[in-house]
Amino acid sequence: xxxxxxxxxxxxxxxxxxxxxxxxxxxxxLLVSLVRHVHDFVREVELTEAEWFAAIDFLTRxxxxxxxxxxxxxxLSDTLGVSMLVDAINHRQPVGVTETTVLGPFYVANPPVQPxxxxxxxxxxxxxxYVAGTVTAPDGKPLAGATVDVxxxxxxxxxxxQKPGAKAQLRARFTTDAQGxxxxxxxxxxxxxxxxxxxVGAMLKASRRHPYRPAHLHFMIAHPGFETLVTHxxxxxxxxxxxxxxxxxxxxxxxxxxxxxxxxxxxxxxxxWHSLDHRFGLKPAASVP
Ligand code: BEZ
Ligand code: FE
Numbered sequence: 001x002x003x004x005x006x007x008x009x010x011x012x013x014x015x016x017x018x019x020x021x022x023x024x025x026x027x028x029x030l031l032v033s034l035v036r037h038v039h040d041f042v043r044e045v046e047l048t049e050a051e052w053f054a055a056i057d058f059l060t061r062x063x064x065x066x067x068x069x070x071x072x073x074x075x076l077s078d079t080l081g082v083s084m085l086v087d088a089i090n091h092r093q094p095v096g097v098t099e100t101t102v103l104g105p106f107y108v109a110n111p112p113v114q115p116x117x118x119x120x121x122x123x124x125x126x127x128x129x130y131v132a133g134t135v136t137a138p139d140g141k142p143l144a145g146a147t148v149d150v151x152x153x154x155x156x157x158x159x160x161x162q163k164p165g166a167k168a169q170l171r172a173r174f175t176t177d178a179q180g181x182x183x184x185x186x187x188x189x190x191x192x193x194x195x196x197x198x199x200v201g202a203m204l205k206a207s208r209r210h211p212y213r214p215a216h217l218h219f220m221i222a223h224p225g226f227e228t229l230v231t232h233x234x235x236x237x238x239x240x241x242x243x244x245x246x247x248x249x250x251x252x253x254x255x256x257x258x259x260x261x262x263x264x265x266x267x268x269x270x271x272x273w274h275s276l277d278h279r280f281g282l283k284p285a286a287s288v289p
Pocket of ligand 2: 104106152
């Protein structure tokens with residue numbers, strides 16, 4: 001292998017050759033494939049020096065926009081569909097198991113523990129919604145003692161962590177009862193934009209793409225012996241179901257709310273309210289050999 005005077009093609013094999021002694025075989029696969037694809041990309045588009053510099057500047061600003069409370073690189077991955085591609089490859093769900101979708105940046109570990117039936121809206125305005133669910137194994141057997149973390153945005157599309165000084169709102173942890181059931185009161189969620197005041201927002205704008213996500217409730221459900229399920233429930237009829245900025249919508253995760261006017265479980269409601277009841281199937285964890 002020549003070691004100098006590389007041309008537009010031979011530079012690629014020279015770089016790959018330089019990685020021939022990587023001891024970790026998986027790391028070697030990743031690095032070699034990355035070099036091959038990046039070089040092919042540069043050749044395919046005939047990247048100009050100005051474009052190369054603009055890309056470096058974009059990635060630098062993406063890193064600079066990251067903080068303890070903001071992850072612009074994950075947002076870039078989300079809006080380029082990479083997060084959902086990784087999700088699809090890593091969660092090929094068997095029959096009876098709920099499909100997964102993006103975690104998003106607004107999950108908070110160890111949310112406030114609440115009893116079943118609690119109201120997590122804590123003063124937020126919006127149409128009342130009673131959410132009930134059952135957590136099961138793939139065969140439908142109820143799982144008692146599963147932890148169910150839920151979180152969603154308010155009527156203005158903001159999560160509590162985006163509001164300076166706000167206490168935990170519209171988020172909680174429930175535990176399933178002996179029948180695998182959990183339930184809580186909240187408000188009907190609304191569509192909202194992903195953070196779009198940084199480099200990713202500029203990329204969306206330059207591409208004439210909107211930053212909106214369709215209305216959804218987030219769930220993270222854990223039970224010993226099963227894979228932790230990270231998913232959403234989307235609201236049927238939302239205008240952004242077919243253009244989610246982060247490509248997270250799956251048909252099986254779209255639910256229809258029922259409009260109710262009778263007595264509401266555990267509380268007095270003026271006028272109508274909404275309800276939904278959904279089964280979440282967990283995947284048995286791969287057995288350790
Ligand atoms: C979310 O649903 O909370 C979310 C997901 C991806 C990017 C931004 C927000
Ligand atoms: Fe969300």
